[in-house]
Amino acid sequence: MSMSVFIDANLSISSYLNKYYSSWHQAQTTSSRKDLSENNLTTADATALRKALKSLQNTTFTSANGGDIYNSLSATITTFNHLMDSTSDSSDQYVSSKRKQIKQLIQDNSDTFGNLGITMKDNGQLSVDEDVLSGVKVAKVQALFGSDSDFSSSLENYAHKIQLYEQSHKVISTSFDDSSSSDTSATTSVTSAVTSAVASSTGVGSVFDSLA
Secondary structure, three states, X not given: OEOOOOOOOOOOHXXXXXXXXXXXXXXXXXXXXOOOOHHHXXXXXXXXXXXXXXXXXXXXXXXHHHHHHHHHHHHHHHHHHHHHHHXXXXXXXXXXXXXXXXXXXXXXXXXXXXXOOEEEOOOOOEEEOHHHHOOOEHHHHHHHHOOOOHHHHHHHHHHHHHHHHXXXXXXXXXXXXXXXXXXXXXXXXXHHHHHHHHHHOOXXXXXXXXXX
């Protein structure tokens, strides 16, 4: 069975985005994103992408749920594109390396994405042929974004590393506001790990690769 954009959905695309950016509503719209610092914007986008991917991984992939799958996936692509935008001009070597790995991950799965009507542009953002996507079989979406997908797990892991890394910079440079993070336990671990890394002159990036 195929998805259909005409199937009733419980949540709209904007509603899914509200969920994914629940802690960072200002990062959700183009007009307000410019008011956030690079650190906060990247943290918000990485956090939102992780939430979006986890939501898809927990989705019941049936044709009757096609409308919500379509809307959730569309919102996920938006969070992905936001992250590629917020990291595009990063001067940080660690963030840039993770961005390159994400682009390579997409390229490695380009044929599968193509079957969904999704292609990657030169700037790393994803472009969607809505006519193709709305007519694909649910099983094809599940194969790429379901709970058993290596691709989805890898992408979520990269987003997690970027999230923790950016949070660590805020921990170091300011007094970190736990209310802006959805992962307090992870933040606590990051703070401890970064402190140890700084004290021992260990590369901070390697700390996040081991934590995430």
